[in-house]
Amino acid sequence: MCMLSSIVWFHFLIDYSLSTENFSEDLFEVVSCYFPIDYTPPATDPYAVKKDDLVLMLRSSLAAYPGFAPYCLPLLLDKLSSDMQSAKIDSLLTLAECAEPYGAESLKPFLPSIWQAVKKEVCRYMLNALGVLVTFLVDRLKDHHSVIPHVLRGLLASSGCKNLLEEDIASLLRGIFKEVQVQAHMQADRRAVFSTIATLLDHRLTDVLPLGADFVFGFIQVLDGEKDPRNLYIGFRLVCIICAHFPIVLVFSVFQSNKSILDDVLHHILEDCRHHLAEPELKLFAPTACLLQEVASSSDPACCNVLSEVVPMLISQFQAHPQNSHRKALLETLIGFLKIANVFCQAENNASSPLHRDSDQISTLFLSLLSDSAEEMRSVGIHGIRVLTQQPKLLDKNRQTMAADHLVRAALTDGSCQIRKESAETLAQMSLTHPEVIHNEVFPVLLDKLKDGSIDGSTPHEDVLLVLAGVSRHADTGRDAIAHIISYIRDPAACSTHTRLAAALEALLSIVTEWASSGQSLESAGKELVVQLAALARAGRLRVPEGHVKVVCDLLRLICSMVTLSLDVGLGEAGRTAQKLTLYTLVWMFLLQARGSHSEQGSVRAFSVYPAVNGIQSRTRYSSRRVSAYLETRLAGGGDDDAGRTKAFNLWVWISKALVVRAHPRANTFKSKSCAKRRDGPLSRMHCNVRLMYRQRFFLETSPLLVAAFHLAPKDMKPHYLVALSIMLRYIPHQVMLSEFPPLLPLLLESLVCGDADLQLSTLAALSALLTDTPQLLIGHADTIVPLLLTLTRREDSMKLRISALDCLRIVSSLPHQVVFPHQQQVIRQLSAALDDKKRLVRQAAAKTRGEWCILGSMVKN
Amino acid sequence: MAAADVQNFNPTVFSKSSSRAVTESELDEAATDPIDDREVFDHLRCIKDPEHPLTLEELNVLDRDHVRVGDDGIDVEFTPTIPHCSMATLIGLSIRVKLIRVLPARLKVRVAVTPGTHVSEGAINKQLADKERVTAALENNHLLEVVNQCLAAHD
Amino acid sequence: MGQLKEVSCLNGHTDRVWNVSWNPTGTTLATCGGDKTVRLWGQEGDSWVCKTILQDNHQRTVRSTAWSPCGNLLATVSFDATVGIWDRRSGEFECNATLEGHENEVKSVAWAPSGKLLATCGRDKTVWIWEISEEDEFECASVLHAHTQDVKKVLWHPNLPILMSCSYDDTIKIHKEDGDDWTSFQTLESHTSTVWSIDFDSTGERMVSCSDDMTVKIWQAYQPGNKEGIQTTGKDATWKNLCTLSGxxxxxxxxxxxxxxxxxxxxxxxxxxxxxFEEEVDSTGPTFVLSTAITRAHNEDVNSVEWNPKVTGLLASSSDSGDVKIWQYSV
Known part of the structure; x- marks a missing residue:
């Protein structure tokens, strides 16, 4: 624990750049003696310091101060040659971590030794059967050439063994690289070699990694000259693995600060790779490109260096090879480099950046592809343009215009659906980085298309609208787009079919959604939109067919939520009137959509209105009167149209719900009208379900109405009142219950007698709650309740009901002794039937209940 | 109960089995669930021992293997914690009473001491089998209270 | 082979019915049970109805009843350790005497054929003999401690002044008056568990017993000087187990x-x-075979059964389920 804290302290010390020059050697001495950490925490260690923690801490402390370099590097090299596996790995990892802080200069003199050490890594020879075999096989590689194929098979087989040790792997690979002239052998043998390497890389990567550059060089030798596609397939895959895992690149990034060294290294690499890139058959093209991309992505200067060499090369290749497949590969590689460039060169922005130099050529290249006859080339072209547009300065104005032009045409008229989609996406991308171009070039084209009113015009309006929506992400473009869409909808000649209308609304929706998610403050625009939509609705332009209603709902819901954000108290009279009108219009619009028989749609619509209504604080007298008048006429008039009334009623319900939640005085009028409406069976059932939200005040006001109505109601309507009552009772506080309950009891009891199982369940739930919380209410009625409950325990149609009745009966047993005792014998006797019920769950409930009744009067009964 | 009266100071405590999971067939209105061993055992396992604040299951006085439901009736055997346990009759009585209260009367029940586990098992078994003796005993309020204590559920 | 047909099902008791007892003329059936009441059932037309309910006398279960030979008195015994004597002199049945003495539950009562003696027995292992004086006063004549366990039933011999009792101790004992006191002079051991009940045949020469060991045993009285050579003592007959019906x-x-x-x-x-069961005589001697059986005579245990003394083949039975049934046997 103290060791850890002292290491931390050193770290701290060094971080704060205290002048430690004089002490650097001593400091190093003190810290380095702990390297490598060999520590096992004791079993009962209260601090739970793990070995890994110490190792990491030490490593970072060694790496903390560049001044340690001259002392540390020799130490690490020394440890690299130690016997312990863990020490070697530790040294390597520490070396990797120290490389960067120490800097290129410090590392330079040690580099050869480092590589030597890595190369010279010879593991201690451990006696194991597999190891003996591998050594034997490797020795045999020196034998007569006829033996080698079989040896290679043997090595392949060994490579797959799980118990192969690290040193065996090393000797295996080294043996192959050293002794075998791979390309001189038959395909089967070469394949064996490739497979061996593949197996080792796939399954024993960590053991191959220490071989480092040796392995990479060896592999390159193996791969060099390979022609057979089967082997190349394996080879390329391995290259990717190597690029991903071997830390060959890390070393390059160390040289970031020292340009000349970097240049040297890169120059060497590029020379090597050049001839591969120029290969006529593009054999090693892909792996080389991959390698170069990795190198380029390691640092900014590397990126510039590599790109300035590679890009012209690729372009010249492109021009030299007319075949589409070659070109495609070249271009995809180019795009890969461009992407890397986008990441790195963003900060730079100087004219000497390689991309700028070549940007003209590149953009011309891609633009030319846009009108290529082959689809895949067009696709590549579009992809290229997209990457180019991600950097705002890469394309000049002219080219931007050209690109936009091409793209919009492609998006609308290209034969391939895929191309159209990609073009549209690219345009959308462009609208973010080059909004003016879109606005000036693309918009006019799109709008033009929309003007064409004929049904069988060249471009379907739906597609146009889709593209329009896509390019309207930017705030200004969006506002324009909306304005245009609105006028489009208004024009009966242009927006002449339902599908067009739906598409237009979808476009509106997607633009507005984009606004909402971008967090832009666009309430005023939203209100504008509402007003315009209202105008459209009044003009009868918003009649969508049933299948598309959802779009309208979503749109309006979105707008509502935007609008309500802006509602505030201190508006002038004009503002209030505007709000009233807004609400009124919204409701009106919904009602105008009342078509079709889908009641669910109705509730969706109603639900959308709810937040709007909820947001409005007051002053709705005007609108609500109009609304209520309208609804009344609809309810009364549409006597036969059940579905219509259902919808209207739904709306009514939601509005009244919103109003009640706001404790609005208007609510009372609604409520009393609602009670009257309850003459209508189906409506009342819905109404009751909605009641869940209502509060105590409502209960107090309504229950007398309810009771009165109940007594007047015809027999088959009564269940609805009972449902309402049972639901209400669950939410009322006790005090209220005590005083209000007596007139309600007959209703409850009647519902226990009625045939409907659901109602009975509901009543039982209410009754159980009452018995538990306010038993005093029911004491006087035990004589009536007990027989009722007993009857319910025999209901054959519903086991839930039986169980519920049994549970309720159990609670009854807790009433005062003198109240329940007279019933004891009867209950015990009658419950014996329930003990033999065919359902186990019922039996369990019956057992519990009967048990409680059996011990009435006992001291155990609580 | 005074310490001197407690015979078995340090009983071995066994673990409780978990509660029975509800199966799909049990939720199906149409299916019939027959009364099985587990169901009877579930009724009995929470019965408390008269002396210790533990259940008969925890004391291993009752276990699943000794509860058998067959065509001719239900057989329950209980194992007193020690061979001289004077509470054995009371435990047997509690088991009988519990079963009388929770099982349909058509089922014949036999409650007996597991053979070989008590010095007076013959006499105890005979008493427990005599329904007249059992009924008369339970008309004694004091005894009934003790039995009710053993049967009291605390869940 | 015969058959039993259910004639009537009498419901009314609210707890198990322990005992049925026909009056000597076979017109009234007395039933008693856990609801602490005694019901008297009579025939009205073709059906049997409850004529009277005798209640509020016993504090606990009424275990058994017995009619006096004259048919005017009814003795009821209860778990409350008392014996009630009911008579009709006032027109309705009233409990005009309560006999106390047993320490705990009284389980059975039997009137001697003379009508002058009453026997009771109970869990206190005793058999009490009561004498009825001229003034209809009951006096305890003797307390017999013969049994070692709970005594389940007492029964007087139809002809002789001897009393039989059967017990939880697996035995049947025979008692007689010996001078001033009563003694138990014979013990019949054969059953392997509690003997619940006994009955005599019409002659009194044979007795049947039933037990918790699930067997029915027939006993034969061997008189002094019997031809089988069974040893006897004095004037008393020796009873021996004749056969056992099991299974x-x-x-x-x-x-x-x-x-x-x-x-x-x-x-x-x-x-x-x-x-x-009916008797059959074959080469080996008399034996009893099953004439008919009702496997589910009641829904629960059948506690009591008695043949009507006057109506041939009429049988009454009672059960834990609280009902009483009347059956008609016919061949």
Whole structure:
């Protein structure tokens, strides 16, 4: 624990750049003696310091101060040659971590030794059967050439063994690289070699990694000259693995600060790779490109260096090879480099950046592809343009215009659906980085298309609208787009079919959604939109067919939520009137959509209105009167149209719900009208379900109405009142219950007698709650309740009901002794039937209940 | 109960089995669930021992293997914690009473001491089998209270 | 082979019915049970109805009733350790005497054929003999401590002044008056568990017993000087187990009744079963075979069974389920 804290302290010390020059050697001495950490925490260690923690801490402390370099590097090299596996790995990892802080200069003199050490890594020879075999096989590689194929098979087989040790792997690979002239052998043998390497890389990567550059060089030798596609397939895959895992690149990034060294290294690499890139058959093209991309992505200067060499090369290749497949590969590689460039060169922005130099050529290249006859080339072209547009300065104005032009045409008229989609996406991308171009070039084209009113015009309006929506992400473009869409909808000649209308609304929706998610403050625009939509609705332009209603709902819901954000108290009279009108219009619009028989749609619509209504604080007298008048006429008039009334009623319900939640005085009028409406069976059932939200005040006001109505109601309507009552009772506080309950009891009891199982369940739930919380209410009625409950325990149609009745009966047993005792014998006797019920769950409930009744009067009964 | 009266100071405590999971067939209105061993055992396992604040299951006085439901009736055997346990009759009585209260009367029940586990098992078994003796005993309020204590559920 | 047909099902008791007892004329059936009441049932037309309910006398279960030979008195015994004597002199049945003495539950009562003696027995292992004086006063004549366990039933011999009792101690004991006091002079051991009930045939020469060991045993009285050479003592007959009927009941047999008119034996079992046996004589001697059986005579244990003393083949039975049934036997 103290060791850890002292290491931390050193770290701290060094971080704060205290002048430690004089002490650097001593400091190093003190810290380095702990390297490598060999520590096992004791079993009962209260601090739970793990070995890994110490190792990491030490490593970072060694790496903390560049001044340690001259002392540390020799130490690490020394440890690299130690016997312990863990020490070697530790040294390597520490070396990797120290490389960067120490800097290129410090590392330079040690580099050869480092590589030597890595190369010279010879593991201690451990006696194991597999190891003996591998050594034997490797020795045999020196034998007569006829033996080698079989040896290679043997090595392949060994490579797959799980118990192969690290040193065996090393000797295996080294043996192959050293002794075998791979390309001189038959395909089967070469394949064996490739497979061996593949197996080792796939399954024993960590053991191959220490071989480092040796392995990479060896592999390159193996791969060099390979022609057979089967082997190349394996080879390329391995290259990717190597690029991903071997830390060959890390070393390059160390040289970031020292340009000349970097240049040297890169120059060497590029020379090597050049001839591969120029290969006529593009054999090693892909792996080389991959390698170069990795190198380029390691640092900014590397990126510039590599790109300035590679890009012209690729372009010249492109021009030299007319075949589409070659070109495609070249271009995809180019795009890969461009992407890397986008990441790195963003900060730079100087004219000497390689991309700028070549940007003209590149953009011309891609633009030319846009009108290529082959689809895949067009696709590549579009992809290229997209990457180019991600950097705002890469394309000049002219080219931007050209690109936009091409793209919009492609998006609308290209034969391939895929191309159209990609073009549209690219345009959308462009609208973010080059909004003016879109606005000036693309918009006019799109709008033009929309003007064409004929049904069988060249471009379907739906597609146009889709593209329009896509390019309207930017705030200004969006506002324009909306304005245009609105006028489009208004024009009966242009927006002449339902599908067009739906598409237009979808476009509106997607633009507005984009606004909402971008967090832009666009309430005023939203209100504008509402007003315009209202105008459209009044003009009868918003009649969508049933299948598309959802779009309208979503749109309006979105707008509502935007609008309500802006509602505030201190508006002038004009503002209030505007709000009233807004609400009124919204409701009106919904009602105008009342078509079709889908009641669910109705509730969706109603639900959308709810937040709007909820947001409005007051002053709705005007609108609500109009609304209520309208609804009344609809309810009364549409006597036969059940579905219509259902919808209207739904709306009514939601509005009244919103109003009640706001404790609005208007609510009372609604409520009393609602009670009257309850003459209508189906409506009342819905109404009751909605009641869940209502509060105590409502209960107090309504229950007398309810009771009165109940007594007047015809027999088959009564269940609805009972449902309402049972639901209400669950939410009322006790005090209220005590005083209000007596007139309600007959209703409850009647519902226990009625045939409907659901109602009975509901009543039982209410009754159980009452018995538990306010038993005093029911004491006087035990004589009536007990027989009722007993009857319910025999209901054959519903086991839930039986169980519920049994549970309720159990609670009854807790009433005062003198109240329940007279019933004891009867209950015990009658419950014996329930003990033999065919359902186990019922039996369990019956057992519990009967048990409680059996011990009435006992001291155990609580 | 005074310490001197407690015979078995340090009983071995066994673990409780978990509660029975509800199966799909049990939720199906149409299916019939027959009364099985587990169901009877579930009724009995929470019965408390008269002396210790533990259940008969925890004391291993009752276990699943000794509860058998067959065509001719239900057989329950209980194992007193020690061979001289004077509470054995009371435990047997509690088991009988519990079963009388929770099982349909058509089922014949036999409650007996597991053979070989008590010095007076013959006499105890005979008493427990005599329904007249059992009924008369339970008309004694004091005894009934003790039995009710053993049967009291605390869940 | 015969058959039993259910004639009537009498419901009314609210707890198990322990005992049925026909009056000497066979017109009234007395039933008693756990609801602490005694019901008297009579026939009205074709059906049997409850004529009277005798209640509020006993504090606990009424275990058994017995009619005096004259038919005017009814003795009821209860778990409350008392014996009630009811008579009709006032027109309605009233309990005009309560006999106390037993320490705990009284389980059975029997009137001697003379009508002058009453026997009771109970869990306190005793058999009490009561004398009825001229003024209809009851006095304890003797307390017999012969049994070592709970005594289940007492029964007087039809002709002789001897008393039989059967017990939880697996034995049947015979008692007689010896001078001033009563003694137990014979013990019949054969059953391997509690003997629940006994009954005599019409002659009194044979007796039947039933037990928790699920068997029915027939006993024969061997008089002094019997030809079988069974040893006897003094003037007393020696009773020996004649045969055993087993395998007919799968649980305790609670009651047995030997019809004095037909010689049929009826048994009531804890397996809900009613069995009727008849005698057959074959080469080896008299034996009893099953004439008919009702496997589910009641829904629960059958506690009691008795043949009507006057109406041939009429049988009454009672059960834990609280109902009483009347059956008609016919061949």
């Amino acid at each position: 007919y009941h799968s649980r305790t047999i609670y009651d047995v009744s030997w019809c004095k008119l037909t010689g049929l034996i009826a048994t009531a079992g804890g397996d809900d079963k009613l069995c009727v």
